[in-house]
Amino acid sequence: MKLELGKLTIRDIRFSEESKISEGILYVSKEDLRRVALTEEKIKSADFDIARPGESVRITPVKDVVEPRVKTEGPGGIFPGFIAGVDTVGSGKTLALKGMAVVTTGPIVNFQEGVIDMSGPGADYTPFSKLLNLCVICEPVDNCEKHQYESALRMAGLKIASFVAGLGKDIAPEETETFETPDLLTGMKAFPELPRVAYVQMLQSQGLLHDTYVYGVDAKKILPTVLYPTESMDGAILSGNCVSACDKNPTYIHENNPIVEDLFKQHGKTINFVAHVITNENVFLADKERSSNQTAKLCKMLGLDAVIISEEGFGNPDTDLIMNCKKIEAEGIKTVIVTDEYAGRDGKSQSLADADKAADALVTAGNANQLVRLPKLDKVIGTMDYISKIAGSSDKALQSDGSIEVEIQVITGATSEVGFHTLSAR
Amino acid sequence: MVKEIERSGLPVVHVCTVTPISMTVGANRIVPAIAIPHPLGNPSLPKEEEKALRRKIVEKALKALTTEVTGQTVFKD
Amino acid sequence: MSKLRVxxxxxxxFAQIGGEEKADYPIELREGTPVGPGLAFTQAFGEDAEIVGTIICGDSYFNENIEETTKKVVEMVKGLKPDVVIFGPAFNAGRYxxxxxxxxxAxxxxxxxxxxxxxxPENPGVDTAKDKAYVVVTKNSAADMRHAVKVxxxxxxxxxxxxHVGASCEExxxxxxxxxxxxxxxRGSERAVEMLLKKIAGKPYETEYPMPSFDxxxxxxxxxxxxxAKIALxxxxxxxxxxxxxxxxSSNATKFGEYSIEGVTDLTEETFETAHGGYDPSYANEDPDRVLPVDIMRDLEKEGVIGKLHELFYTTVGNGTAVASAKKYGAEIGKRLLSAGVNAVILTST
Known part of the structure; x- marks a missing residue:
């Protein structure tokens, strides 16, 4: 499967009468955006704002971050199962608007929403402070159930990202990168000497408001399966979850999965990047056992030599991580695992809820419990009403000078367990 | 200690007050006790009532020993 | 601004007094001028800090008078009102x-x-510093002095x-x-790919989080x-x-006890007590059944709820007892119980 990913860098976003992309500037009409957002019937009102890198702006509570992408050639469409039909994606041509994202916010959905600071110390911790963020602020209709609101806000983000990307459909990309994964047999013949490597991605699937979707299917209902690594670049996997902001994978990270990208960089040179295996992190022990058994089985079936396993979330999913690692290693397949730590504010506690000696190669994205003081910023997009309630904060968070003292857990993408960011710990 | 005895091949129920520590050290069957200085008693109760209370905890411990578990389990009631 | 005091x-x-033959050299304080490696530190500090006093002590002298000498060191340091205290470096010298x-x-x-x-890192002294002192990694000989001082x-x-002090690997x-x-x-993904390539090639790599030893x-x-069933307490x-x-x-026990309760139907104040020093013992001493429920077990045995109460019970003190010792006792107790035909164990903790 071959995907040509065209990139068009957006240099600024401006509100205007007409929606268009011209000379690298994205012009959007609030009316157009509102019309798109309000197709979600559980959304009462929608407003929009722009946050630029370096500005004294805080976006909170952040629900999701989405990169606008559009299919320009080939089967299917971006976000299959939600925006497009369920054709298999990951081939043909796709255009991505780089340097920007759509960020959804509004009254809190659940306790695990995030913070994106565009400047100050908080900006160092979130990779999204470097993007031009088109913020979508939605209010739900009265008496809207939490899960309905989550779904509406998720869909609004996806729809607006798709609308924006559509504006660039006919513009030639500035740069095109080609990713190709041959079928198993061809790949084996093409790279007979290279170690066979796959990426095992664990998807958050702890239940309502903690779900991830694959081609429209709730990931807690899947058996582990195999994707071509380019499928996620077309939005085959997307976020519907409200776990701690620091280590959940917003849709943006699924589209730009850094492990997929970095394995592709070695593909055909030092490794044969065979497949993207996805599995879940369910709450029943039998599910955990079944999924890890199936994952190890798939790895063996694919004739792999090594895998990178990434977790999403923490706590009981640490057990899934260790099960996957142990069972895959037991098949004689080498593993490296990527996770983050909850070592307490003083860094002295046990970092993971589970451990095993098989997990002898671990990359950590840092201790999510570390405290950070975020100064008061000039402008808030969304609302500070919930700042003391989100996971990683406390009722003591708000200081008299307007700054907040919180765990980096509240910062979107701070301890990305797919290694999207540079934070680590020793 | 709990873990090592279990490792030797015997089911063990850990009756203790601070159950989170028991979880951390890795006991599989855990029954909460009354208080640190008197885990299976309560000096403020009349002798007979105290004994009845102790019997309840011991019975819970026996129930834990006769229950199959797949992982660490706290037997609350 | 005045210089920081060290x-x-x-x-x-290292004070150039002598080798092993002078290891009994008693503790001494030299104020002012730096001594031995202190010169290198002074150079490295430049205008920022100065060594205001050097405490010299023979290694044997220290190890033969640990408590007393430690107290003296604390007193000497206190009198000099420093901003920071530097010890060694000791490289691989165990007693030092x-x-x-x-x-x-201290x-x-x-x-x-x-x-x-x-x-x-293999110096036994590393353990004594625990999470209290920063222990800079040195090589195993004094030839590494320049590098050690630089760090x-x-x-x-x-x-x-x-x-703010950074992570161990930075500092x-x-x-x-x-x-x-x-x-x-x-970024993390790139580090993961690099680690994977090394692991595949069988080359050495360093995990970013060594697994803790709790199993x-x-x-x-x-x-x-x-x-x-035969149940043991x-x-x-x-x-x-x-x-x-x-x-x-009463604390950090070095042994466990194995005692008979054959024919005992109730633990009383007259016959049993607790050796535990970590909690108020009065309740347990007054009625040891509150910790070890022999009375109830005998009742259940009589009623036929359980088959038999094992005639021996095992006891230790969980107060500050090292994990390694507890592990050893557990394994030994398990072995004895198993060979005595015991089917299950009730373990009580205070």
């Missing part, structure tokens, strides 16, 4: 390392001053100024269990037939026959 501790060898670590921990605890030392001096200055100290965040140069044990199957609550015949320690 106190330096070294042994007789032990002195450095012990005194560093100065940290009693004077709440920042302390830094330097050792080869220790800036760290000491940072500590003296109460600045060059030994990680003793405290996790510290920092930004890597490469889990598979739960044993449940007791099927309670009415015919074990406790970490220190219950033992009156008078504690085996002298089980």
């Amino acid at each position: 106190v330096h501790y070294i042994n007789q060898f 390392g032990f002195a450095c670590g012990t005194c560093a921990a 100065v940290h605890d009693e004077l709440e001053l920042p302390v830094v030392t330097g050792m080869y 220790m001096a800036p760290l000491a200055l940072k500590l003296a100024r109460h600045e 060059g100290y030994i990680n003793q269990g405290i996790r510290v965040n920092f930004f890597e140069k490469k 889990r044990v598979e739960p044993m199957p449940a007791v099927k037939d309670l009415a015919h 074990v406790t970490s609550g220190g219950i033992c026959p009156k008078g504690n015949p085996d002298h089980i320690e």
